Amino acid sequence: MRLASTKTAAALCGGLLLAMSVPASAAVDAKLLDMLKANGSITNAQYSELQAELARDQKDQQIARQAQQETNEQIAATAKKTDTLSAFDQKLSWAAKTQFKGDVRFRQENVHNDGVSNNKDQDRQRIRARLGAYSEINPQVDTGIRIATGSNDDARSTNQDLNNYFDKKQIWLDQGYIDYHPDAIKNLHLVGGKMPQQWVSMGDIIWDSDINPEGLAVTYKYPLSGSTELFGSAGHYTLKDNVDGEGVQFKHDLRLYAGQLGARFAITDSMKMTLGGSLYAYDNDDSSACPTSGTVTAPCALAVNGNSPGEQFKLYEGFGQLDFSNLPVPLSIYGQYVNNTDASNDQDTGWLAGVKSKIYGFNLDYNYRDVQRNAVVGAFTDSDFANGFTGSRGSKLKVSYDLDKNFALGATYFMATSDQTNANINKKDSDINTLQLDAEAKF
Numbered sequence: 001m002r003l004a005s006t007k008t009a010a011a012l013c014g015g016l017l018l019a020m021s022v023p024a025s026a027a028v029d030a031k032l033l034d035m036l037k038a039n040g041s042i043t044n045a046q047y048s049e050l051q052a053e054l055a056r057d058q059k060d061q062q063i064a065r066q067a068q069q070e071t072n073e074q075i076a077a078t079a080k081k082t083d084t085l086s087a088f089d090q091k092l093s094w095a096a097k098t099q100f101k102g103d104v105r106f107r108q109e110n111v112h113n114d115g116v117s118n119n120k121d122q123d124r125q126r127i128r129a130r131l132g133a134y135s136e137i138n139p140q141v142d143t144g145i146r147i148a149t150g151s152n153d154d155a156r157s158t159n160q161d162l163n164n165y166f167d168k169k170q171i172w173l174d175q176g177y178i179d180y181h182p183d184a185i186k187n188l189h190l191v192g193g194k195m196p197q198q199w200v201s202m203g204d205i206i207w208d209s210d211i212n213p214e215g216l217a218v219t220y221k222y223p224l225s226g227s228t229e230l231f232g233s234a235g236h237y238t239l240k241d242n243v244d245g246e247g248v249q250f251k252h253d254l255r256l257y258a259g260q261l262g263a264r265f266a267i268t269d270s271m272k273m274t275l276g277g278s279l280y281a282y283d284n285d286d287s288s289a290c291p292t293s294g295t296v297t298a299p300c301a302l303a304v305n306g307n308s309p310g311e312q313f314k315l316y317e318g319f320g321q322l323d324f325s326n327l328p329v330p331l332s333i334y335g336q337y338v339n340n341t342d343a344s345n346d347q348d349t350g351w352l353a354g355v356k357s358k359i360y361g362f363n364l365d366y367n368y369r370d371v372q373r374n375a376v377v378g379a380f381t382d383s384d385f386a387n388g389f390t391g392s393r394g395s396k397l398k399v400s401y402d403l404d405k406n407f408a409l410g411a412t413y414f415m416a417t418s419d420q421t422n423a424n425i426n427k428k429d430s431d432i433n434t435l436q437l438d439a440e441a442k443f
Helices: 002-024 028-037 044-091
Strands: 098-113 122-138 141-149 171-180 190-193 214-223 229-240 255-267 271-285 314-322 331-340 349-359 362-369 394-404 407-418 432-441
Touching: 028 349, 122 171
Parallel strands: none
Antiparallel strands: 098 122, 098 432, 122 141, 141 171, 171 190, 190 214, 214 229, 229 255, 255 271, 271 314, 314 331, 331 349, 349 362, 362 394, 394 407, 407 432
């Protein structure tokens, strides 16, 4: 009995050891089963059962090894593909950080000027096409490049007349600049090149909206408590290299120094205001004059388009805008005032006052202006009002409607009276009325 009990216990222990070893390793030695069977530790039935389990475990482990091998191969292939995609993404990372923006405008324009000798209306069709690429080079540097149409290199216009037997139209570099905005100083921008206007404009009596100045500028915004924000800009812009012809040094260049300070703040929850002031000072503008012989291109000097010959300029500007949001329709009242302290006579002041709103989907903008002869630089003032001449006054009414997404129809009417666009007949207070009908698509 004791011998039988010992054999039974040995068989149970051997079976237990075998059962524990099988899940831990599918490679249980088949010889172990033979030894257990030979010394009588397990019966024939137990031997057959354990041998079957061993065969199943070996098969499962083989399947597992094959699956693991396939998984490793997939991981390696995925890693290789990821590395390839990463290299490809790195090469094309600029594309993901680049925006393309543009617009195409078709215009029907009619100009009536009773200050010209033949007193004929001018009817013409014009297009404007602009395309820009704006890219983030790295988190601190952006660049912008834009090309645009234009009948010539006039800084005040990108319009191209539809004329001359279907000939090809010219394309010009309209913008090309670098914008550095260091992470260490938030809202600071250093901009160099041919750039968008870096100052705030509440009207266009000083600057035509198509002008893109060239030089170096710095802008900064400083948020205060609540909704108040201070803003400012300063810039040095080169207009004409060696304008006096006496040397190539920096001191002989016709230059513009611009500075501006302002603030945006909330008077109430539904009333916001923007106020600011600007200085535009020109250096060596006394040497800027149109040639008396040879080819003359406009503008060949600062003092053109109504300015007194040889006029000099130092412009002080004040501007503001008041926005109301609690009225039945949104309403903004805006204006600007400018004085040229270097003017040679008392024709040195210009002002503009306007109102903007949106009613039933129509964008409305009306302003009235009075710009004396030497109040602003004739080379840079609005090119559409009074044919782009100073010494003019009158109204501008603009209406536009978004017919569909990124597609709008508009009409602008200028009712101007001018003293300076009629030198041919020397007539004062001539009327210059201009109607522009536009269809504009943006993308």
